[in-house]
Amino acid sequence: MAIEALxxxxxxxxxxxxxxxxxxxEMMTMGQQPYAEVDPFEMTAYLQEGYRIAKPHNCPDELFSLMxxxxALAPDDRPKFTQLLTYLQNFYMALGRYI
Structure with missing residues (x-):
């Protein structure tokens, strides 16, 4: 959950x-538990201090940057879903260059 939800x-x-x-x-880690090492009662402090889950192994840098x-700590600093859609469509089209 987002920090403001918590x-x-x-x-x-x-x-x-x-x-x-x-x-x-979760999809990039094939279903691993996010924040598995963090005590649920300390999650809010963990997130407020700026800690986030680490980049998954074999995850493209571009995709992790999107994640x-x-x-972002402030809700207004997060992308909108329309921006995410555009980014993911462009990312998908660029995958053709690597495959």
């Missing part, structure tokens, strides 16, 4: 973007 029970499109970033991370943008 702290203030505020849910919005921006908190959904945070969750989407975590979902991308990291989703985890």
């Amino acid at each position: 702290m203030h029970k505020r849910f919005s499109a921006a908190s959904d973007v945070w969750a989407f970033g975590v979902t991308l991370w 990291a943008c989703c985890w």
Whole structure:
């Protein structure tokens, strides 16, 4: 959950973007548990201090950068879903250059 959801029970499109970033991370790790090493009671402090889940092994830098943008502390600093869609479509088209 996004930090504002944990702290203030505020849910919005921006908190959904945070969750989407975590979902991308889960897909890249083939379903690993995010933040497995963090005590749930310390999660808020962990996130407030700027810690985030690490880049998955074999994850393209471009894709991890997108995930990291989703985890911006301030909700207004996170991308909108329309921006994510455009970025992911461009990323998918660029994959053709590597395959």
